[in-house]
Each structure stands twice: as structure tokens, then as C-alpha cells.
Amino acid sequence: AMETIPPEIFLEICRHLYVKDLYTLTLVCRPYRKILWSKTISIQKIWTSSRVLSFDTYLPYPTLPPPNSMSEQEYIWFTMLADKCSICKTKIEKQELFVCRYWEFGRICCKECIEKKTIRKIKNSLPKDLLGCVPYHERHVFNLGDEKLYWADDLHSFESKYHAFEDEQQRDNWVKVKREEGYLDSITNVSYIVI
Known part of the structure; x- marks a missing residue:
């Protein structure tokens, strides 16, 4: 099929497709998938057009760009197409999806899985930096106040990396870089939550 359609025509057709149709097209054959999952600017623009075209009343931020950590394809999947818990695969009702998206972790989780996969109480032995x-993820718990949820695997991974440094200067530089990355991501994530 791809051999009979000039690439320029194929891409022009893609520019006018809704998200679900564009995503379905990635499943048709490997050549389509390879083209449409590319991270090139021109392909990212096609996905952006599709996302804006596919406005959804449950999605209050369709014209915002994706966070720095996500491509258009990942952003669209995360915000518009995914409807199951990324852990247990339980379907989540559309009206509940907004509160089940955990931008900080890049996951959609049902209530049960977010409780199982996160840590609230942090060991005192962990360095504050x-x-x-x-x-x-920060949330407010009625009668208890605010609490921070850490993705358990992330916490363990960061802790292992932190303790793996033998040179204190290297570790401090790594911490500085990670803090800056986290700060920039948190600014981006807040813009999606506030709108």
C-alpha cells in the first residue's frame, strides 16, 4: 500500500486525521508505524494537529504542548487514548481518568494500584537531598492534610544510584542535575493540572 501512495500524499492525509484514526494507522503495517512513530519535527506536527482536531470535553488541555519528557505520540496516548490502569489493566471510566493520571509518574493508575505502587512514609535514613x-505526587487527604506519594521503583532506583557514587562531588553534581530536571518537570506538570 505504501508503495502506491507518494510519501507527501500519505503525510498530507495524516494531517487531517483524528487521533484514533491516526493511531489505528500505526497498527496497519510496519512502514506506517515507522513513519508515524518518528520523533521528527514534521511528524510531531502531524500528531499535534491531530490532537487539536480531536478535542475532547474530558480533556481540558488539548492545545498545550506535551511535557518535555513526552513525545506527541506518548502525550496523546497518555491523555486521550489510554483508558486502563497501566499496572493491572483495569478499565477506568472516562469521567474518572482525569484524577487517575499521575503526570509525575507518567502513568494512569486505578486507586488500588496507586496505593500498592507508591510509598508515603519515607525512611529517616534517606538523605534529604x-x-x-x-x-x-502531592495530594490532600481529608482530615490528614497533604501527603507526598513516591513511586516505589523510582525511589529505590534513585537511592541505588545515589549510594553508588564513591566521589562526593560527582554525587552532588548528579543531585543538582536531577533537581533541575525535577523542577522543570514540576513546572510543566503544574501547568497541566491548573488548567
Whole structure:
């Protein structure tokens, strides 16, 4: 099929497709998938057009660009197409999806899985500067106040990396870089939550 359609025509057709149709096209054959999953600017623009074209009333931020950590394809999947918990694969009702998206972790989780996969109580043995590097989700719990949720695997991974440095200067530089990355991501994530 691809051999009979000039690439320029194929891409022009793609520019006018809704997200679900464009995503379905990636499943048709490997050549389509290879083209449409590319991270090139021209392909990212096609996905952006599709996302804006596919406005959804449950999606209050369709014209915002994706966070720095996501491509258009990942952003569209995360915000418009995914409807199951990324852990247990339980379907989540459309009206509940907004509160089940955990931008900080890049996951959609049902209530049960977010409770199983996150840590609230942090060991006192963890260095304070390490916690500034690890992504967390902050939520308000009625009668208890605010609490931070850390993705357990992330926390363990960051802790292992932190303790693997033998040179204190290298570790401090790593912490500084991770904090800056986390700060920039948190600014981006807040813009999606506030809107």
C-alpha cells in the first residue's frame, strides 16, 4: 500500500486525521508505524494537529504542548487514548481518568494500584537531598492534610544510584542535575493540572 501512495500524499492525509484514526494507522503495517512513530519535527506536527482536531470535553488541555519528557505520540496516548490502569489493566471510566493520571509518574493508575505502587512514609535514613530529586505526587487527604506519594521503583532506583557514587562531588553534581530536571518537570506538570 505504501508503495502506491507518494510519501507527501500519505503525510498530507495524516494531517487531517483524528487521533484514533491516526493511531489505528500505526497498527496497519510496519512502514506506517515507522513513519508515524518518528520523533521528527514534521511528524510531531502531524500528531499535534491531530490532537487539536480531536478535542475532547474530558480533556481540558488539548492545545498545550506535551511535557518535555513526552513525545506527541506518548502525550496523546497518555491523555486521550489510554483508558486502563497501566499496572493491572483495569478499565477506568472516562469521567474518572482525569484524577487517575499521575503526570509525575507518567502513568494512569486505578486507586488500588496507586496505593500498592507508591510509598508515603519515607525512611529517616534517606538523605534529604535525595528526596528533592525523586518525582512525587502531592495530594490532600481529608482530615490528614497533604501527603507526598513516591513511586516505589523510582525511589529505590534513585537511592541505588545515589549510594553508588564513591566521589562526593560527582554525587552532588548528579543531585543538582536531577533537581533541575525535577523542577522543570514540576513546572510543566503544574501547568497541566491548573488548567
